[in-house]
Each structure stands twice: as C-alpha cells, then as structure tokens.
Amino acid sequence: MKYILMMNCPRTGYEQFGVWPKKDIQAHLAFMHSFNQSLREAGNFVAAEGLASPQEAKIVRAGKDGEPVTDGVFPESKEFLAGYWIVDVETTEQAYRIAARASAAPGPGGKPFNMPIEVRQVMSGPPDELL
Numbered sequence: 001m002k003y004i005l006m007m008n009c010p011r012t013g014y015e016q017f018g019v020w021p022k023k024d025i026q027a028h029l030a031f032m033h034s035f036n037q038s039l040r041e042a043g044n045f046v047a048a049e050g051l052a053s054p055q056e057a058k059i060v061r062a063g064k065d066g067e068p069v070t071d072g073v074f075p076e077s078k079e080f081l082a083g084y085w086i087v088d089v090e091t092t093e094q095a096y097r098i099a100a101r102a103s104a105a106p107g108p109g110g111k112p113f114n115m116p117i118e119v120r121q122v123m124s125g126p127p128d129e130l131l
Contacts, residue, residue, distance in 0.1 A: 002046060002088050002122040003095035005102060007115055009082040014053045024108050031105045039087060044098065050083035079116075086122060095119050 009017075017025070039045035054077070063069040085102065089095050099117040107113030 001090070001092070001095075002086055003092070004120050004122050005085040005087060005095065005099045006081055006118040006120070007083045007102065008079045008118060009115065010079055011054070011077060013080070013082060014055075020108050024106070024110070027106045027110060028113070035102060035105070036085075039085070039098070044087045044089055044094075046086040046088050048083070048085040051081055054080040092119075092121070 017028075020028075036045060036048055039048075057080075058070040058072065060068050060070050085098075087095060087098055089098070096119060099119050103114055103117050104112040105115065
C-alpha cells in the first residue's frame with residue numbers, strides 16, 4: 001500500500017527555519033537525507049520532495065475561456081504543505097511509524113522538532129462502490 005506523508009508547517013515556518021543557527025539547519029538537513037536513505041534501503045521509498053515557500057504559491061482556476069486565473073495564497077491560511085514522502089508499506093501502522101520518525105527530526109538545539117505529519121493512503125482509483 002502506498003501512503004503520502006505530508007509535512008505541514010505554520011505560516012511563519014519558513015521564516016523561523018531560516019533563522020535557526022547554521023549547525024541546527026545542517027543537523028536537520030542531514031537527518032532528512034539519512035532518513036530518506038534509510039527508506040530507500042528498506043524498500044519503502046517511492047518519492048520525497050520539499051516545497052518552495054508558500055509566498056511563491058498560487059491558486060489556479062480555469063477562467064471562462066479556459067485560461068488560468070491565478071490568485072495568491074490567502075492570508076487566513078494557518079498551515080502550509082512544506083514537503084512530502086510517498087512510501088510503499090505493508091501496513092498502515094508501518095506508515096505511522098515512518099511518519100513518527102520524520103516528525104522527530106532535530107529542531108533548534110537538536111531537540112526533536114515534532115512537526116505534524118499527515119498520513120493518507122494513496123488510492124489507485126475510486127472505491128469499487130462508486131464504479
């Protein structure tokens with residue numbers, strides 16, 4: 001089964017990360033590289049990506065003529081998707097354990113950051129009852 005593990009951060013998360021001491025940023029990034037490598041070695045890694053700052057995001061809708069109409073990020077948003085992993089695992093509990101490991105990435109001072117990780121199954125299609 002495939003699951004997406006979505007790492008969310010508060011609106012100010014990108015700015016806060018940028019002012020951490022350099023050694024804390026380096027420790028956090030080293031953890032993430034090591035974490036991804038351990039997923040590869042275990043055969044669970046499918047994909048992982050970090051995302052650009054929410055200030056660069058746009059909401060896109062089709063206009064009347066089908067052309068894209070863009071709007072900026074809405075200021076009332078409290079959290080943003082910062083990055084994600086897609087993992088292939090045998091059980092939901094295994095996905096939860098992987099998410100907990102990601103959540104414990106080091107933060108300032110090396111303490112576990114305990115960032116929220118949303119876990120959702122990646123569906124291969126609509127449920128049978130809808131077909």
